[in-house]
Amino acid sequence: MTIQALRPRLRAAGLHLALSATVALGASLVVFLVWYPSPFAGIAGATHLFLLLVAVDVAMGPALTAVAVSPGKPRAELKRDLAVIVTLQLAAFSYGIYTVALARPVALVFELDRMQLVSAADIDPESLAQAPEALRALPWSGPRLLAVVKPTDPTEQFNVIQLGLSGVPLAALPRYWRDYPSQAVSAWNAARPASELVKHYPSSADEVGRMAKAAGVGVPDLRFLPLQARRSESVMLLAAEGNKVVGFLPVEGWF
Numbered sequence: 070m071t072i073q074a075l076r077p078r079l080r081a082a083g084l085h086l087a088l089s090a091t092v093a094l095g096a097s098l099v100v101f102l103v104w105y106p107s108p109f110a111g112i113a114g115a116t117h118l119f120l121l122l123v124a125v126d127v128a129m130g131p132a133l134t135a136v137a138v139s140p141g142k143p144r145a146e147l148k149r150d151l152a153v154i155v156t157l158q159l160a161a162f163s164y165g166i167y168t169v170a171l172a173r174p175v176a177l178v179f180e181l182d183r184m185q186l187v188s189a190a191d192i193d194p195e196s197l198a199q200a201p202e203a204l205r206a207l208p209w210s211g212p213r214l215l216a217v218v219k220p221t222d223p224t225e226q227f228n229v230i231q232l233g234l235s236g237v238p239l240a241a242l243p244r245y246w247r248d249y250p251s252q253a254v255s256a257w258n259a260a261r262p263a264s265e266l267v268k269h270y271p272s273s274a275d276e277v278g279r280m281a282k283a284a285g286v287g288v289p290d291l292r293f294l295p296l297q298a299r300r301s302e303s304v305m306l307l308a309a310e311g312n313k314v315v316g317f318l319p320v321e322g323w324f
Contacts, residue, residue, distance in 0.1 A: 082135035089127040089158070096166060097123075104173040106211040108317050112186060113174050114300030122165035130158040175207040177305075178240035179216040179249060179256045179294070183322075184305050185240035186212065186298040192241060200243030214314065216252030217245040253312040260292030260307055270320050277306070280316040284308040291315065295322030 097119065101107075105115040137150040176187040189207050197205045204215065217239050220226050229239055239245060249256070263281075267274045267288070281288045290309040295302065296317065304322040308315045 077140055078135045078138045081138040082131040085134040086127070086131040089130050092162070093123045093127050096162075100166075100169055103210050104170065108319075109174045109186070109211060111319065112296070112298050112301055112303055112317065113172065113188065114298070115169060115172065117300075118172065119169055122162070122169065126158060126162045126165060129161070130154060133158075173209070174212040174298075176215050176240065176246070177212040177296075178246070179252055179259075180238065180240045181219070182259045182294070184294050184296040185238055186296060187238075187241050188299065191237075192243065196243050200246050201248075203248075204243065204246050214249040215240075216247050216249050216256065217242070218247055218252070220245065256294065257292060257307060257309070257312045260294045263288055263291035263293055263306060266293050266304065266318070266320070266322075269324050270318075273318055273320060276316075276318060280306055281308075284310070284313070284315040286310055293318075293322060 100115060100119055101110050105113060110116050133154045134151065137154060138147065142150075171190040172188050174186050175189050175192065176185075178185045178187055192207065197207070204213070219239070220229055229242070232242070233239065263277055267277055277288055277291065281291050284291075286308050291306050292309075293304045293306050296305045301319070302321045302323075303317050303319045305317050306315045307313065
């Protein structure tokens with residue numbers, strides 16, 4: 070195939086690539102600035118998922134366009150082929166974005182001795198009606214800080230244990246959700262001193278010190294809780310003053 074014959078294919082593929090990249094860039098702003106605000110893209114594994122989606126979908130459309138565009142092809146046939154390609158690409162991209170939306174974090178929940186990052190996909194929509202009235206809508210702009218309370222009824226306790234064994238944590242059951250401030254003292258009491266974290270991970274000392282300084286406290290006034298998510302483990306740091314969240318570190322908190 071001559072350069073002259075390749076030129077229209079490359080021009081069409083380049084235009085398609087530019088348009089696809091523009092759409093992907095717009096979607097990335099929504100995903101990483103709204104649905105997965107820092108640092109939850111990394112914690113929830115959204116970066117890998119979105120990059121995989123973009124790599125496959127953005128590459129697929131222009132590649133198929135390069136194949137479809139032929140100087141000798143009738144215009145009506147070319148329009149039909151391009152319409153099919155764009156339709157398939159948009160359908161695939163829409164499904165991918167839908168998947169990313171379902172995986173978005175909606176609740177950061179204190180559960181007994183840890184934090185659980187819960188995604189929209191973890192929640193049975195019908196169970197939301199059992200949550201406290203103010204907590205029945207799943208957020209779209211990052212996870213809400215919550216806590217759960219243990220059931221006191223023996224039957225409910227058994228059911229919760231069974232659900233936990235099947236992979237559904239207590240944190241994913243909206244009927245046990247409560248506002249975090251109501252359980253903040255329990256969270257602080259369950260947390261461990263940040264000095265233990267620094268001792269176990271000496272390389273984290275500077276970052277822990279920076280977080281303490283930003284919170285206006287000393288490192289001895291920080292504690293941490295393990296944070297579990299589907300695709301990663303990390304820790305959440307709390308400050309004694311107001312028991313507020315001061316940051317996250319990508320290290321395993323069970324040691």
